[in-house]
Amino acid sequence: MTESLSTILSDKSVDQSLENEPVLTLEKVHYHVSSDEEVLSIIKGCDLSVQLGEKLAIVGRSGSGKSTLLALMAGLELPSSGEIRLLGQALSQLNEDERAKVRAMAVGFVFQNFQLMPSMTALENVLMPLELFQMPNAEQEARKALQRVGLSNRLTHRPSELSGGEQQRVAIARAFVTGPKILFADEPTGNLDEATAGEIQTLLFQLNDELKTTLILVTHDNRLAQQCDRALSLQNGQLRG
Template identity: 65%
Template sequence: MPQQSQTPSDDGRAAEPGLLRILKGCDLRVQRGESVSIIGRSGSGKSTLLSLMAGLALPTEGNVHLLGQCLNRLQEDQRAAVRAQAVGFVFQNFQLMPSMSALENVLMPLELFQMPQARERALAALDQVGLSERVHHRPAQLSGGEQQRVALARAFVTEPDVLFADEPTGNLDEVTAGHVQELLFDLNARTHTTLVLVTHDKAFARHCQKAYQLTEGRLEPVHATND
């Protein structure tokens, strides 16, 4: 059953004057439980594609379906409701609140939606990412790898159906990036979450079941041999 499909922007139509056409005829379908990576160079439109898929922005043309709902036809608050029920995020720059401790950062989505046993769940999530000793540290007191692990704990604590990850290791050194990747796939496997990963790291992308290359606004499947 298709969990997510999207067809932003058909090629061939003239863009509105002053508008920059970033994506041209991208057609992508992601099934429930799949892990999909999108690779491309800086500025190729990967993050734009991700924001469209997650309903953070709307395409000027084409349609985006998420969990059976056409996002184009929904108001912002309705799209927010879809995200609230089923979507998690991990960002390149972690997006942790600097004045909150690790625990409070993980607690934030749970408290936002008044989920039961929030504190216990947040502590368990931090434990899963190996940070049970650092729950009261603020982001500035954590290393980059630790900060991203807090972000992973925050993303998985709500048990989302789909996780969007935007260059999650882009700000980390190779060794730390390796640990975070391992953790990401481990959590993904345990929670059976659908994973959409945007990265420029081909090795990282290869860990996903499917990989696509975004070049000049066009999305092409990457075959296993294409290294």
């Protein structure tokens, strides 16, 4: 690579390079897991193109491979065959550290089970990605992010002292605090009661629109999917419109 990832993934560079290009593409992506007895095909020849700023939902039943597909899109796993390009980068051509740097600099995550550090306060959890890259005014930005999600009075509370909805708000603040170009959400309301899920759904889409982030979420909730620009169904390992 002739340019550093930091240069390639700078705000200006990403915006210019992806102005007329997809932010994410999948080309004939397959993923299988082998055991002594059989080869289990989970993803079977998926093709996909996502534009910058688009909100895309991928729906499917539990066990259909949605989370696996999301992990492939984010470079957490590599496909058995086919190619994935994320933010202009062919993930198969990057080593593990380079893929991690792409995620850290330009990708946010929201998970069903929140994935907060239990020993850290809400503020410390949101600070973590900012301090990782020694970003300026880190604590000020983390406080602003928590204020934006309605938790300015819970900064010093640890996850065990927060409700499920509050924990997801912390996770959303952490996901958006670095200004990601693309946000992956894996069943973001799956562990919440109906009323709280509605609040989190509203917050997620509101912040996404404000920051002009590309949103890709996987869900079994058709009501959540209907809030997106486009919804695809994952059936038998294949994406269907």
